[in-house]
Amino acid sequence: MTEPSLTLAEFRLLAAAGGAAPSLHNSQPWRFRPTADARGLEVYVDPSRAVPVTDPDGRARYISVGAALFNLRLAAGHLGREASVRLMPDPAAPELAAVLDLSRPADAPAADLYAAIGQRHSSRRPFANRDVPEAVIGELMAAADAEGVTLSPLEEAGVRRVLALTADAEERIAADVARHAETRSWLRLDEPAADGIPAAALGPLDHEARVPMRSFTGYPQAMPSERFEALPQVCTLTTHGDLPVDWLRAGQALERVWLVATTRGVRANVLHQAVEWPDTRALLRDPSEGPGHVQLVVRVGYGQPGTPSPRRPVAEILDLTDRQVDQR
Ligand SMILES: Cc1cc2nc3c(=O)[nH]c(=O)nc-3n(C[C@H](O)[C@H](O)[C@H](O)COP(=O)(O)O)c2cc1C
Known part of the structure; x- marks a missing residue:
């Protein structure tokens, strides 16, 4: 049975769900476009939202779009649609990350995960x-496994190794003028930072300068220092390959893991510094675990939930034809 065309309101709901995904520096590098028959959605990586110094290969960009894609799949289920996804369907158009066919009814939507978005x-x-x-x-x-990605919780020695690599990477990031300028260009310094600390008051050593995150370098921070948990619980997300299609899978896995964690009252954040340099990234991998490419480092635990960060309006990320706009 084929479902009818999606309405404008349904496309907006899909775009809002996709747009709520996590992304590097909150860059939100995605665009969504209804398919010609309005029974599906094209998902694009938006090159105008690139973070080229920090993310020269666009790996984090595809991971972010992958996370948005997972939310879109959940939102489709919420609308009673099965999302049949083709990743990177056109080799000649690498910015077309995925096409979702939404023409069939869903069996059993994962309502709790949709609500967690x-x-x-x-x-x-x-x-x-x-x-x-x-x-x-x-x-x-x-x-993570359901998305074809491996989530590995680290033992104490692994945590210490990964945090030391993160410290090393962060030190280099702090000394890199171009990177630092790029990071600051993504911050909205006029807004209060998450957790109530004015963004402009944060010092130059914070990788994500809006946030009071521990400086692993041991440099003084321009914010009151806080005691972190004695031994953070840290996991890596690893893929077999290291191509855009693998990055999209990693992003979907990240969001699935994060939403399941949210439903269990578990908080998380991404520690991206060490994957931003090829040498520290290579050392993140535990050789005993066999081949693979570490895509992300994630810290999990119990604590305050974090505060919402701003998102682009749906009108900016949902491309509509003139005819669709006329229906508003
Ligand atoms: C690929 C990627 C890299 C990220 N790197 C970091 C990071 O190094 N440090 C950090 O605190 N958050 C990092 N984040 C989280 C984003 O900053 C965050 O998702 C974004 O600001 C939106 O906020 P939210 O997650 O609260 O919705 C990363 C997210 C993604 C998808």
Whole structure:
């Protein structure tokens, strides 16, 4: 059975869900366009939202769009549609990340994960000294696995190794004038930072300068220092390949893991510094785990939920034809 065309309101709901995804520096590098028959959605990587110094290959851009894609799949289920996804369908058009065919009814929408989209925020404050139980970690691993990606929770030695690599990478980022200027260009300094600290008051050493995140470098920070959990719980997300299609999978896995965590009251944030340099990125991989490419480092734990960060209006990320606009 074929479902009718989607309405404008339904396309807007889809775009709002996609647009709520996490992205590097909150760059939101996505665009959505209804298919010609209005029974599907094209998902584009938006090169005008690139972060070229920090992300020269566009890896983080595709990961961010992958996260948006997972939200779109959930939103499709919420609308009673099955999302049949083709990743990178046109080799001649690498900016076309995916096409969603939404013409069939959904079997069983994952309602709790859809509801978690608006509750998920980056939590960069200290977490409690209370471990996320193994059963919940198992659920997070299964969530990544369902997207063809491996989530590996690290043992103490691994955590210390990864945090040391993050410190090394952050030190280099702090010394890189071009990167620093690029990062600041993505900040909205007129707005209060998440967690109530004015963005403009934050010092130059914070990778994501809006946030009171621990400086792993040991340099003084321009914010009150806070005690973080004694041993952070850190996981890596690893893919087999290292092509745009793998980055899209990693992004979908990131969002699935993060939303499952949200439904369990577990907070998370991304530590991206070490994957931004080829040498520290290569060292992130635990050789005992076999081949693979680390795409992201994620910290999980219990603590404050984090606050919402601004999003572009739906009208800016949803491309409509003149005829569709006339229907407003
Ligand atoms: C590829 C990628 C890299 C990111 N890197 C970092 C990071 O290094 N530090 C950090 O605090 N947040 C990082 N984030 C999280 C974003 O800053 C965050 O998703 C964005 O600001 C929107 O906020 P929200 O997650 O609360 O919705 C990253 C997210 C993605 C998808």
